Amino acid sequence: MTVKAYGAYAGDKPLEPLNIDRRTTQAHDVQIDIAYCGVCHSDLHQVRGEWAGTQFPCVPGHEIVGRVAAVGSHVSDFRPGDLVGIGCIVDSCKHCEECDVGLENYCDGMTGTYNFPTADAPGYTLGGYSQQIVVHERYVLRIRHPEEQLAAVAPLLCAGITTYSPLRHWGAGPGKKVGIVGIGGLGHMGIKLAHAMGAHVVAFTTSESKREAARLLGADETVVSHNAEEMKAHAKSFDLIINTVAAAHDLDMFVTLLKRDGTMALVGAPSSPHASPNVMNLITKRRSIAGSMIGGIPETQQMLDFCAEHGIVSDIELIGADQINESYERMLKGDVKYRFVIDNSTLN
Structure with a gap:
């Protein structure tokens, strides 16, 4: 045919x-x-x-x-x-x-x-x-x-299943604080889904102009990741972060936001590798960096x-x-x- x-x-x-x-x-x-x-x-x-x-x-x-x-x-x-x-x-x-x-x-x-x-x-x-x-x-x-x-x-x-799967696997829901890094094709779905699951959702963006867009998608808070004070205010507080960014970037800046036993799940597929994270940021709080595919x-x-x-x-x-x-x-x-x-x- x-x-x-x-x-x-x-x-x-x-x-x-x-x-x-x-x-x-x-x-x-x-x-x-x-x-x-x-x-x-x-x-x-x-x-x-x-x-x-x-x-x-x-x-x-x-x-x-x-x-x-x-x-x-x-x-x-x-x-x-x-x-x-x-x-x-x-x-x-x-x-x-x-x-x-x-x-x-x-x-x-x-x-x-x-x-x-x-x-x-x-x-x-x-x-x-x-x-x-x-x-x-x-x-x-x-x-x-x-x-x-x-x-x-x-x-x-x-885009839906790529963000839904890690949210479900790592238990996003009421009482959980979830970060979504990037507000694009994947990230906007992650915000909607995490919100519908009942989590407290924080969107991370490099663009000041996306604050209102994130709120309309269901984010409870929005953080501009280049703003050191905004990032510091969320230190050691996240149960789960879904990182949707498909470009190599500094993972440590988000690892430090995880609480003890928190996980950052990578779902973006960059064309070049991320820099190796600081191992001390992981072992001192038993944090994890994981991957998830569709x-x-x-x-x-x-x-x-x-x-x-x-x-x-x-x-x-x-x-x-x-x-x-x-x-x-x-x-x-x-x-x-x-x-x-x-x-x-x-x-x-």
Whole structure:
């Protein structure tokens, strides 16, 4: 099945219209007409060859929402017309310890939605900047939000689960003080989710102008991280800090804000390593620096249901397919509040 898509033929080339092939729907497959696809910073890194191993032509996109068009003969949980989503995972080994407990995101055989090896042509996965996708039913997620919110649901499939998972794992909730570093595509979701979980939320930004934006997202307080006095006022007080910044920076300035046994979870993926933290800042208060990567399929469904229950969606700017290259340049400048989403009907 040939469908229209947007992708790049080389890392130094702009994205452009192209045709790609999708496999025939098999017994356990779900064929999805893609309505919207979010634009993640990872898309830019991969399609421009800034991360090693990009295969071309590359079609990015792993924040996918749409309607079921057809199902395989053995599929019973989905039917044509259902609103569904696909996130960052389209396959895994299905039998390792991680898969057995629903943590497919940590499976060594996890297959990402684009640029991962697959038996399908052309030998690697092609993502959601396309009209359709065919995925095994295990990795299809049910959308329970109202249809009119569908475009704004798309970023939940990456930005939402990337922040929801560490918040749940490290126990954000009433009585907990949680910091969110960065108010961008990931950070704005972290603030919304931590607030909905009942935590006391402090947003960290380098921009004075973002104070009001953070408050409107649900932050109880906002700290400008370049302000030494504001930072000092929060020393040794946080149970958890979610650091969403995707650029190398000083981790120690945030480690010192953790209370005893506090954790800073890193979810941003910088292109160059962070400087090594001061070990004394860790051992003197039994603090931890940890990492977290998206979430497994059960947890992603749990996140979607939580967001539907609490009326949470991403703040987006809807774009046509022909605006993708411009949106990448704007994203690099931080000129988006807070996520671009492609209207895939413009791929026609």
